Amino acid sequence: MSNRPQPVEYQDASPAVRAVFDEIKAHRKISDVNNFWKYLASDAALLKRTWEMQKAVLAPGTLDLVVKEMIYLAVSITNGCEYGIACHTALAKKAGMTDGMFGELVAVVGMANQTNRFADAFRLPVDAEFDV
Amino acid sequence: MSNRPQPVEYQDASPAVRAVFDEIKAHRKISDVNNFWKYLASDAALLKRTWEMQKAVLAPGTLDLVVKEMIYLAVSITNGCEYGIACHTALAKKAGMTDGMFGELVAVVGMANQTNRFADAFRLPVDAEFDV
Amino acid sequence: MSNRPQPVEYQDASPAVRAVFDEIKAHRKISDVNNFWKYLASDAALLKRTWEMQKAVLAPGTLDLVVKEMIYLAVSITNGCEYGIACHTALAKKAGMTDGMFGELVAVVGMANQTNRFADAFRLPVDAEFDV
Amino acid sequence: MSNRPQPVEYQDASPAVRAVFDEIKAHRKISDVNNFWKYLASDAALLKRTWEMQKAVLAPGTLDLVVKEMIYLAVSITNGCEYGIACHTALAKKAGMTDGMFGELVAVVGMANQTNRFADAFRLPVDAEFDV
């Protein structure tokens, strides 16, 4: 019995998993899905739900895709999630994030993490104007 | 002796603290600074450094102010920092965030927190293409 | 001088550390303790206290061991603690967690991390019925 | 313009939101939805997706509902999310969690948060047996 989760490759996948993999590849115009989807595929229902949520959340809307990917990256950095950081740095770049934008994002993320702790340390009461 | 940190009001502030308060008010075109600055003012050096960092990080650059404030808000939500959430929801709105943009931001932040945990749970190896 | 903490192996251990190692091995029916205990052993009092707490918390009670190990794993995933995830995935499996149960656990952990952020983002007031 | 998110009450809701509210009330046999759903309702698509995910994840499966709710609670405690803690303490009790089970859950959650930090502090290498 394996203790480490194992990826599901296309050739070994059930028809239900293959259908999701096919849709991801067509939607993103890529030749193979990345590890995130191969590991989630060990639970076909989880895979399908997660893909449908991600497709809906990242669909064209009010915010540009590059902004959504930068928010995704900001959260991943704050959580210290190595995979999320690697993945969404690449996807944000693909969506248009330049090195200059990355530097500004990192600066804001760092400052927010610092000042969030200042707010907690001083036990700040929320200003009335923010509570309207 | 008080156990709860206390704010410093303008009339009680040292000249060094007043100078920072004056600069914040002029820079942001507001009549009084919010609680964040009044509590930080108990340590004049910390107040001054924090303001100078914030002014530099939020200065016009490659990213629009509304994007920077939305990243600030995304981090504050991820940290569960009540003050940061209240403050940067208001500041992001002031910079142009609509209710629709807020809804999309919350959706991305929630999804990122979910999928970061999936990545850790499955102990995902980083794909070679993200490590170039 | 080493900067990285070093494990204590049985043959180099003090009698106090050996006594704890022996008890862990007998209690868990294993031939050697895992790295967690070898590194903690650099502080014999910390090792002893931690083992006694763990023995008491994981002792037979109202909850089955497999449920306790799954809760342990859910926390480790939420903290993004690689060692805790690897260790408690294995221990939960040993206690009876199937792949199907793991998939459901991961789905709940992911959803909880997502909806916790929604709750904070919307600054939800606690419903009266939950505060009875 | 309000800075604090506002709940959507049934009488003011759009047909799309009412349909989700009706389904939650029927599914959970309650007379009104709790604040979580009223605030999410400011974004009808987010409301619908979140409810469908929650319904699927908490549906009968391999794990009992009380175990799923306890895992939900363990994550909420680890995240320090006040609303999630209040809500899922109540829902876990409704699903059968006794005071004794709550005490054991809290003990495991506390211990896991402690030992996760020990693992990181000592920079523990993952044991080979956990990586099979």
Next chain:
Amino acid sequence: MSNRPQPVEYQDASPAVRAVFDEIKAHRKISDVNNFWKYLASDAALLKRTWEMQKAVLAPGTLDLVVKEMIYLAVSITNGCEYGIACHTALAKKAGMTDGMFGELVAVVGMANQTNRFADAFRLPVDAEFDV
């Protein structure tokens, strides 16, 4: 059935709980225990274990009590735990933390939270000299 945990007051406590309360009061020279102990008392074994651990960890050792309390406070701020921040600000002050020391602690805690995120964002490889 109450959904919110309830404190155990001395007059309603079992002999086992009273014994722990008496020891805390004698050890800390206080007339009543604070809420932390009253709520933990709903699980007598958890109360006893937690007090014994705390007594051992905060006992005279190599580090001064004020340093231990400041480390406790730094962790509580990083976790955004309101109760822990309030409690350990007071206990650190009782042990000798001045306002100047508090200001320096907050500055270090904020900076560490900021630079931890920089380290993750840039995916820093650990320098060889730190891995000796």
Next chain:
Amino acid sequence: MSNRPQPVEYQDASPAVRAVFDEIKAHRKISDVNNFWKYLASDAALLKRTWEMQKAVLAPGTLDLVVKEMIYLAVSITNGCEYGIACHTALAKKAGMTDGMFGELVAVVGMANQTNRFADAFRLPVDAEFDV
């Protein structure tokens, strides 16, 4: 286009970056800066601001350097930041932290992370005496 951030070595650095590197090396009496600074150098303004903040925060004050470095380490452990843990274990040792002090620090950090979760789980009201 590289997806992984790249370090800036001295020989390839701009004059502005070299000036900061030179100051760090002179201030810390080291022959080369560590990876933290080489990666931050991809954004010269971020590098300069971060160094000036760190120099100010770690300058001689009320707290000894070893205490500041131990607080830095306690935060890094709580955040699970591998680089921060490795770096500040080494820097704290350089500033005088012995193995005994490290063991006591780890014990306090672990206990604080445990009891913070107890405080949240029981939804503890802050005692009046802590709110004076």
